[in-house]
Amino acid sequence: MQRINNRVILPFITAFLGGVWVFIGLSQYGWYTDGKPGSGFFPTITGALLLLMSILAVISESKLETPKFWIFHFHPIIMAVGVVLLAMLIGFFPALTLYVFGWLKWYEKYNLKTSLLATVLTITGMYGVFAMWLRVPFPVGFFIEGILR
């Protein structure tokens, strides 16, 4: 069996979404109400067109080469998710500090001085702009909140 080109995943997904939109649009939101377009009009047309174009794309894409995906592409995502989870435990800024420092020191293998310096600059800059200047309320984390109570 011929290896399926992973390129077609994307148009398949968009085709699927298009179909879903059409389905929900027609069944739930109404095509025309009172002689004028209803909630479902616009999305249904969009979904239908998307479905059509996606099918065309599937056909044309399957003729092209598969692009390469490496595992390392996923590292930032995994790290970022990890940071978010960590942030909920120990607070936003501590989590981010750990992330930046950790990444620089152990992933990128910079020496201690550089890692520390870059981390300090970044985090204090972010803190200054977002927390102090823009006054965005950042979560302080489960544990710390527990301690503060």
Next chain:
Amino acid sequence: MKKLVLTSLLILAAVFIFAAGQTETSDGAWAPDRDVQWYCTSSPGGGSSIFTQSIIEIIKTEGLVDQEILINYKTDGGGAVGRREVSGKGNDTTILTFNNGDLQPLVQIEGGDLDNFTPLAVMATDGQVLLVPADSPFKTAKDFIAAAEGGKRIIMGGSKGDDVNLFNKIKEQVGGDLEYLMSDSTGDALTQILGGSIEVVIAKPAASIAFVESGDLRPLMVATRDRLNDPFDAPTLKELGYDIELTVYRGIVGPKDMSDEAVAFWSDIFGKVAATDQWKDGYLKKKILNGNHLPANEAIGYMQAFEDIYTAK
């Protein structure tokens, strides 16, 4: 590389010094410990935003609150998103401008309840007025009514909530082939009428007074109990023989779980605002509203009465 580090440090220092100048401290009884998020469900330019901004201005001039008050416009879904956010995620420093225009869709369309909020104050009552462009074929209210009763197609516009309510009542009682274009705020509706896309607009004095004074728009009739002052002196719907009389109240609420101290604080602040001359002359008189200040404990009953009307329908 060294230069880069140096300049970054300088910039950081500047940001810090700057930011430090922004933070304030306060002590004593409960007071907001961070920026206040004031939500408004109609876009700027309309009556609700003018109301909100006027109050904030007075608070600032009188120095009643140390923290910054930031207006957050959340007009999505006719304001539903903003209301939901405040009731769901609000805290002691979250407040919401709340009129009938918010209460009605909340209980009638969104399945919400006044109990999701803590009323803090009622500040004023406003009235609705129907306006037409200066060159409109409707010279008097009677012209409009005659045309409507004759089945002529008339395109009207206005904001959400209470304006829609008024439109529905008019359509019900006066009849005619009336169409309503709902905008995010009176400001957008005014743009439409000035551009000729609609023929009649439902608005409130505060947002439309500039255009009446400049002669672009003319008041046709009002939906209040009594006639309004100049330049909005036009017949009331009651005079014209229709049982339509709407009061639009303008109030402020907080989220359901707002602490008692916060409620007391805000209620007190708004009471102070209502007592200032700036409020009475600069806002109420100028924008043709009726002052009607009720503190938190009385506001609850007042708003509840409206809720009962809306849920009884």
Next chain:
Amino acid sequence: METLQLLLGGFVTALSLQNFLAAGVGAILGILVGAMPGIGSLAGVALLLPLTFKFEPITGIIMLSAIYYANMYGGSYSAILLNIPGDTPAVMTGLDGHPLAKQGKPGKALFTSNIASFIGGTIGIIILTVIGPGLARFGLKFGPVEMAALIFVAMTSLGWLLGDNPTKGIITTLFGILLATMGFDSVIGTPRYDFGSIYLLGGVPFIPLVIGIFGFSQVIEMMELRNKKKGFDTEKLTLKDSLLTKDEIKRILPPSIRSSILGTFIGVLPGAGATTGAFLSYMQEKKIGKNGHLLGTGRVEGVAAAESGNNSAAAGAFAPLLSLGIPGSGTGAVLLGGLMMYGLNPGPLLFQNQPEFTWGLIASLYIANVITLAIAIMIIPSLIKILKVPVGIMIPLITTICIMGSYSANNSLYGVIMMLAFGVVGFMLKKYGYPIAPLLLAYVLAPTLEKNFRQALQISDGSMAIFFQKPIAAVLIGFFLLTLVSPIIKMVIGKIKTKK
């Protein structure tokens, strides 16, 4: 001429030392805020607004306009250098700006961006001065029918003209529209496509979407560059290298001027702002510019068109704001609020009742424009140094900015999650060769299109004929049909010619 006199009077007010300094500080802050992805001009102006209250009214207003203005300058910087637009209009700037940076010419892109912004702003303000109120009145004529026609024409060009593959471009455009339909039906107010989630009820949050699809996807892409352990190929780029050659200057003038005029006009329209201005100007350049077909590969003409388009639209937005009290965009709304706090009552009588204020404001726009240009040019060398930062450091740095920016949008972690999700989506789109700019633009324009379209049909009681009955709309649709048909006609004519 009376206007000129009033304007000169305005200059006298604006040129007091205090006001001058205020404009300067405003310009710097504006650039800073504008450059940060995640803080678009709306949030930036809203946040800096309270700062201006500490000064007396005229000074405060001058500072505020400088901030608003300079925001437009700043947004393009991160778009050019990092391919992460600092605000939505900058998306268009990045289309040619970033390729230029990659080709080792970031300085030229930055310089062009600044000059074009200046030209756009100046022309916009001049038009504002001369026919501002009249233009605003004309803009009013664009009711739902006309706006629907305009945006429809604009959207249909999206997929075709951006990127190499029309099919893929159309897919991303449609996907953008799909995303925009999630949340609430803006016309009726009922929930739509929220799939029962209270988070999705508010729709896909905009800022996390932008940050994710542009910023975070860029981070993932950067993972591939890590092995080179150094930034872009910059060597020693000085200010001198950033200066444009005579030829380049000649090339950017026509697009700048064209775009400025178009942009100012777009800015005046209700509901269309800097983003639409930048976008339509870019389209215009692509279609009728001498080197239009090369746009997207790294041409200064592209940067010029986008930047003058967005700055002139920002200036144009002041017309309805001042003369009618009607904000043309979200940012304009914040400005309106600010102006009202100062006791300024924008409306038809503003020019008559408060001339010193108004003309002082307009004069200060000119000044803000000049100051911002000067500052912007001065910092070009420092900006270029950013590119020297090694990729390895950039990755966590940008990730951090992305996380913080998307959190700040709505003060919720949900925004961060959305950002990450769209980061992956954006990366996949890029990898497979789909242009992502149309997605964003479609997402921004779709709600306005739908609302206006449905309101137009309310006016016409369901009849589509209204689009041909109203003159402005008819012209637009006619134009659109013409562009659809013209390639076919050309082909036919060509075939006839070869037959002879």
